Amino acid sequence: MQNVCKNRILIAHNSNVKIVDVGVVEYIKSDGCYSEIHLVSGEVYKVSKGLGYYEKLLGGYGFMRVHNGYLVNMELVTEIIGGARLRVRTISGEELPVTRHNKKEVMRFFM
Numbered sequence: 001m002q003n004v005c006k007n008r009i010l011i012a013h014n015s016n017v018k019i020v021d022v023g024v025v026e027y028i029k030s031d032g033c034y035s036e037i038h039l040v041s042g043e044v045y046k047v048s049k050g051l052g053y054y055e056k057l058l059g060g061y062g063f064m065r066v067h068n069g070y071l072v073n074m075e076l077v078t079e080i081i082g083g084a085r086l087r088v089r090t091i092s093g094e095e096l097p098v099t100r101h102n103k104k105e106v107m108r109f110f111m
Helices: 051-061 100-109
Strands: 008-013 016-021 025-031 034-039 044-047 063-067 070-073 077-081 087-090 095-097
Touching (some): 025 051, 034 051, 051 063, 051 070, 063 095, 063 100
Antiparallel strands (some): 008 016, 025 034, 077 087
16 A cells, blocks of 8 residues: 655555655665665665555656665765765765666756
């Protein structure tokens, strides 16, 4: 039961449904057939939907697939880290990988 309504997402977690503002979702990490939703507060929710589901659901809300395993809220990216492996740093300090294929799209987002 995940849905976006008025910039909120419903996260079915255990036997509860958490209502979260989309803006506080920092990133979503793939975990096989599951996903881990990471909030700015540090809370993490493991849900039974794949990353592709969230990519479609949140694409219009500033989220971008930067890597096969990560969907990032680009509004919460504070730095693009170059070098041998491109990464983005989020507001909490997490460094997430960016594939070479997605590099141009990430750079274009901030132009």
